[in-house]
Amino acid sequence: MASKEKNREKETFLDKTLNMAKNPFDPFALPNSRKRANRDSKRSFNRTQKNEILYQQNNKCARCKKSLDPRTTDFDHKKPWADKGRTCVENGRALHKDCHGIITHQTRLKKVDKRRKSSSPKNPFKINLKTTKNPFGF
Numbered sequence: 001m002a003s004k005e006k007n008r009e010k011e012t013f014l015d016k017t018l019n020m021a022k023n024p025f026d027p028f029a030l031p032n033s034r035k036r037a038n039r040d041s042k043r044s045f046n047r048t049q050k051n052e053i054l055y056q057q058n059n060k061c062a063r064c065k066k067s068l069d070p071r072t073t074d075f076d077h078k079k080p081w082a083d084k085g086r087t088c089v090e091n092g093r094a095l096h097k098d099c100h101g102i103i104t105h106q107t108r109l110k111k112v113d114k115r116r117k118s119s120s121p122k123n124p125f126k127i128n129l130k131t132t133k134n135p136f137g138f
Contacts (some may be wrong), residue, residue: 042087045075053092062093063103074100080107 045053053075059068062076074095079085095103 039084040081040086043081045087045092049087049089049092050075050094052089053094056089057094059094061096061099063095063099066096068094068096072097076100076103 054068054073060066061068074097076093076095077085077087078091078093081087085091
């Protein structure tokens with residue numbers, strides 16, 4: 001009787017590991033990915049949400065306020081999905097493709113600038129390099 005229970009435990013453990021191995025890139029399947037598990041599972045807006053966003057914005061771009069053409073409309077998260085922004089109407093906006101590219105570029109530059117400021121080179125000798133004299137006479 002005890003051996004049957006052990007076999008069941010082994011099967012369930014194997015089933016769990018095999019399920020995880022089906023898609024190794026799925027962030028929700030990995031055991032150590034608690035940061036990503038809090039993310040909204042849907043990244044793109046559905047048709048109903050898109051229509052609601054367009055209605056709220058009077059069919060105008062959120063950046064330049066010009067009317068939107070359905071063929072060149074992009075839907076964007078105000079708070080990026082990668083930064084735990086939800087895929088809901090309140091967090092969405094409709095933009096022209098060009099405006100979307102500009103906003104995306106600006107947000108990426110801000111992230112890079114933050115990383116640069118936080119990882120600025122530190123002076124290990126605690127010397128003010130600008131005021132000390134050059135020992136070589138340059």
